[in-house]
Amino acid sequence: MIDVNNFDESKINWDPLPGPDGSPAEHIGMSILNVDDTAKVVDVLFKFAAKEKILLHKHTSAFNTFVVKGEHHIYSPEGELKEVRPVGTYKAALASDEPHTEGGGDEDVVILFSLRPYDADTPIYEILDKNHEVEAIMTFNALKELHESRTA
Numbered sequence: 001m002i003d004v005n006n007f008d009e010s011k012i013n014w015d016p017l018p019g020p021d022g023s024p025a026e027h028i029g030m031s032i033l034n035v036d037d038t039a040k041v042v043d044v045l046f047k048f049a050a051k052e053k054i055l056l057h058k059h060t061s062a063f064n065t066f067v068v069k070g071e072h073h074i075y076s077p078e079g080e081l082k083e084v085r086p087v088g089t090y091k092a093a094l095a096s097d098e099p100h101t102e103g104g105g106d107e108d109v110v111i112l113f114s115l116r117p118y119d120a121d122t123p124i125y126e127i128l129d130k131n132h133e134v135e136a137i138m139t140f141n142a143l144k145e146l147h148e149s150r151t152a
Helices: 140-151
Strands: 015-018 024-036 041-048 057-059 062-069 072-075 081-085 090-093 101-104 109-116 123-128 134-139
Touching: 024 140, 041 101, 041 140, 072 109, 134 140
Parallel strands: none
Antiparallel strands: 015 024, 024 041, 041 109, 057 123, 062 090, 062 109, 072 081, 072 101, 123 134
16 A cells, blocks of 8 residues: 655656746646656656646547555636545546636645656647637657656
8 A cells, every 4th residue: 555645745756837828827837757668658647736727738549547645636727626536536637628727725735647648749738818719739759858857
């Protein structure tokens, strides 16, 4: 059994996630743990700030999540709290056209995402502007290049 109370996030090398303009996105840190070039799967820890919301987006590929620390809050595009996932929650999800934003509860939340496009160029997620228009996309190749640039 995993003892989630002993997770020490200070041992993680947190990097910023580039936003649509290339500068760090607000309220989010990331640590890419593994890039499986054969299966086209990326495992990454995301840290969302407490009581904040990350960029509006939608998941365009399958993904799995596991809440490692804190509470994972999911919001509608209008900012309404839709779901709270406590520590230890595992979810497997398919691509969805439903935009949303996410964040931490009373403390920062750390979530393991297994991003599964199964293809190098299929978008993993799309970042949306306030009109729900696509501002940027993230693909397997883009995450792989990001990981390689940070481990070089």
